[in-house]
Amino acid sequence: MKSKSTKRIENKKKKMAALIEISRLNEYDRNLKKTQISEANGSNSSELEPSVKKPRTEAPIGDTVEQKTLLPELGPSGKPKLSGLELQELKKMLREKTTKMRQQPVFKLRDMGTNASLSTDLENRVPLFLSDLQHLIMYSQLGHHAPYSPARWCALEKFNKLSTTCLLVVENMTVNHYTTHENIFPFVSSTFEHKLEILAPNSSNSDVVRELSMVPLTATQVKKFSTKFGTLEDAVHRTTEVFDSVRSLFPIEKDKESKNGLSMDLPFTDRFPRTQLLLSGWQMVEENFPLPIKGLMETKYAGYVLTKDRYEDVTPFSKMFGIDCEMCKTTIGDLELTRVSVVDEHLNTFYDTLVKPDNRITDYLTRFSGITYKMMRNITTRLKDVQDDLRRLLPADAILVGQSLGNDLHALKMMHPYVIDTSVIFNITGDRSRKTKLKTLTEEFLSEKIQEGQGGHCSTEDSLASLKLAQLKLRKSLYFGDAVMGNVHNEIRTCPELGTYNYATSMLKQTTKLDKTALVVCPEEITSKYKYCVDKGAEVRQQNEKIKFFSEKSCKEVVRKMCDSLGMFSLNIGHVKLQEGQLEGTKVFKNVDKWVKEIYEKMPTPGLVIVLFPGVEGSNGCCFIQLKRDV
Structure with missing residues (x-):
């Protein structure tokens, strides 16, 4: 597989070759026009010129000179020298490209994120929490208005330029499934730049939906709910805004x-x-x-x-x-x-x-x-x-x-x-x-x-x-x-x-406050969990029309619905669950790689794509993050 530097050099060569070809064609057109003008002038004064005694059998010396001038003059760096309109056009093109690049969102890891990377040696690797991923998702939607920042492990610049964020959760998949069968995930392996280990909950009563959907109350929210309801315990009973939370x-x-x-x-x-x-x-x-x-x-x-x-x-x-x-x-x-x-x-x-x-x-x-x-x-x-x-x-x-x-x-x-x-x-x-x-x-x-x-x-x-x-x-x-x-x-x-980690509020409610919308697609038993994390099991009311839930019967249908709906919502969550029997062979891994590819190719740009293998008790998970940009 070619390195990025090799690809960049090849792209530069192609661009320079194209520029040389354009210069050659322009020079040819100019010379052709000059020839036509001189021939027109020559026909008018043909009577004054002596007739040619013999027809020419070889090209005149001037033609050889003309052919040489078709190749543009090269500068000290070996690149063709441009001038006039050509130089102006090139500068304009570069300005437009630079402006477009500056408007693109940027995602990069900080030291804590690098420490969690699968490329880091196992003895030095420190996995991230699911809450770290939750903070990134919220920041991609709310930016500086998000209650928590992912700044401890990553940086997302120009979040407001993102067209959409997509999260695909493949429950019961672990980091070991990926690392031991990496060759069966060709698309994930080659497309996703950032591959990070995630700490799996170490409790039998833990739940991936709850870990992702419950956001610990901030200090400001603690004051707000305590003032309004007396205590946080009372707020749990009297409002759908506050949930109790257990660390796992x-x-x-x-x-x-x-x-x-x-x-x-x-x-x-x-x-x-x-x-x-x-x-x-x-x-x-x-x-x-x-x-x-x-x-x-x-x-x-x-x-x-x-x-x-x-x-x-x-x-x-x-x-x-x-x-x-x-x-x-x-x-x-x-x-x-x-x-x-x-x-x-x-x-x-x-x-x-x-x-x-x-x-x-x-x-x-x-x-x-x-x-x-x-x-x-x-x-x-x-x-x-x-x-x-x-x-x-x-x-x-x-x-x-x-x-x-x-x-x-x-x-x-x-x-x-x-x-x-x-x-x-x-x-x-x-x-x-x-x-x-x-x-x-x-x-x-x-x-x-x-x-x-x-x-x-x-x-x-x-x-x-x-x-x-x-x-x-x-x-x-x-x-x-x-x-x-x-x-x-x-x-x-x-x-x-x-604030307090023991009480929480809904991530989906938080992310849809600032004119944002959310889509959740998963099997019915998982959909009910996400709904509970919005309104504690009550029917989703009219004010939550910003959050759409769809229940599908199979993993394929979940992926198909995700692909059909991408671009219509600012946050898209697809959640599939693999049964233990499905994980015995490698066929399901090929399917997972295929699902990720289908979703990625349907993603509008620029978009943030996150794939999560949450892990199971006793085996950590991993996540894959890629910022899909305009080509």
């Missing part, structure tokens, strides 16, 4: 007694649900928390374990535990765990132990860790023992609280889904990227002093301080102690994502 990165079992996690009473100490302080999945990525990402579990996170094999739904009554770790430097040149302390909500010590690292300690870092040689002399507890203890002691819905908690979990080599990070929920700088020290937060908000002694930090003291700060915020308000969340303008511009 970890293996979380659905609570059968609480119907869809609906409204519950609060502990008498809390003014709002503590679940609103939990970090979302992508916030945990941003804060460098260890996560059970397939591929990284075998490489970067080798030896890491989950705090539980299965988790329960987190609720406003889930217990909080403050946690802090101390580390020392060892012969591997890195820090290893030497002490861990956990305190419960009653501020009692829940677990506290010194830990002997697997490698010999070279620097106790006593002025920071508080650890000394004497303390460690008779310690036999290992990291594996600590992991086993915490896995046994912590409840399945425990909420861990700490300052820069990701560092502590890395020291423990453990992963946990429900975390509150005091360095995120408290901010006195007004800049989310600038973290405030725990010592400063404790003195500012609790009027207490910690880390005062000369003997270094105490992990019990630090874990208590973190837990007290979280409890104080729960007694005050969601915006207490946070300069970023303190005024609504900063909420919108600086950090809209810090």
Whole structure:
């Protein structure tokens, strides 16, 4: 297959050859006209000229000169020199082409997107979330009016020049299906420039439609619905605008007694649900928390374990535990765990132990860790023992609280889904990227002093301080102690994502607010899910005429309907589901490649085309993205 640079050079050669041919024809026409004029003049004065004695048998010398002048003069670069009208025409053509190119939308990956690319080595690859793809789709429709931006992983320039966006979801397809049978996907492989791995939900109760269709409430929306309905729990009951949402990165079992996690009473100490302080999945990525990402579990996170094999739904009554770790430097040149302390909500010590690292300690870092040689002399507890203890002691819905908690979990080599990070929920700088020290937060908000002694930090003291700060915020308000969340303008511009991940609104409703329309085509059982994510199962009312739903019986019919309707809607979603039996052979892969080709060829330009293999539990998915431009 020819490289892009080779194709560009060949195209330039063809253009130059065409220009030379045009110049040659123009020169020939000019010379012909001159000859005709001279012959006409010659016939008028033929009487004055002597007659030719013999007919010519060979071309005159002038003809040879004329033929030479048909080839245009070449410049220093070897390209033909143009002048006059030809030069003006060429400049005009180039100006028009440049103007047209500048008006074309542009899609490109940022570093986080490149890290998720299938061309990145598996050990260094970090998959994207389905929410990342959702943010791109919304941005392609709403641009800067979208509640979330895809800027963390990609850039879409001139989104307003897009004629349409098309998403094809092929459920039960995984990244392994593509990578092991890439030759059976010739069109997808050759046409789509960007191929990215997507993190598959790790929960049996997860659902692709819900993951794509539910958009977490922004801070502004939290205020709006809380003011209008009193609480978000009440808003869930009283309006079709707000849905409850469950994160499915970890293996979380659905609570059968609480119907869809609906409204519950609060502990008498809390003014709002503590679940609103939990970090979302992508916030945990941003804060460098260890996560059970397939591929990284075998490489970067080798030896890491989950705090539980299965988790329960987190609720406003889930217990909080403050946690802090101390580390020392060892012969591997890195820090290893030497002490861990956990305190419960009653501020009692829940677990506290010194830990002997697997490698010999070279620097106790006593002025920071508080650890000394004497303390460690008779310690036999290992990291594996600590992991086993915490896995046994912590409840399945425990909420861990700490300052820069990701560092502590890395020291423990453990992963946990429900975390509150005091360095995120408290901010006195007004800049989310600038973290405030725990010592400063404790003195500012609790009027207490910690880390005062000369003997270094105490992990019990630090874990208590973190837990007290979280409890104080729960007694005050969601915006207490946070300069970023303190005024609504900063909420919108600086950090809209810090609303709540536990409540959501409809993506389809959001994307059709600004004179946009949406089409959803899928089998009937999947269509009902998309409808639920618009109006909670109620009949789609007249004001939602912008959203059209079509149910088809087969995958072929879904694709055919998509092809027939492209260009009529600004957002087009086609969703097909392959059964396990269909995935046993390779015939279905050829069909998928054919479906993608049919849709792509029918797409108007410029258009954004996204194909999603969402993956299944235990196997990640992937997506293919291509911006189809005007030729």
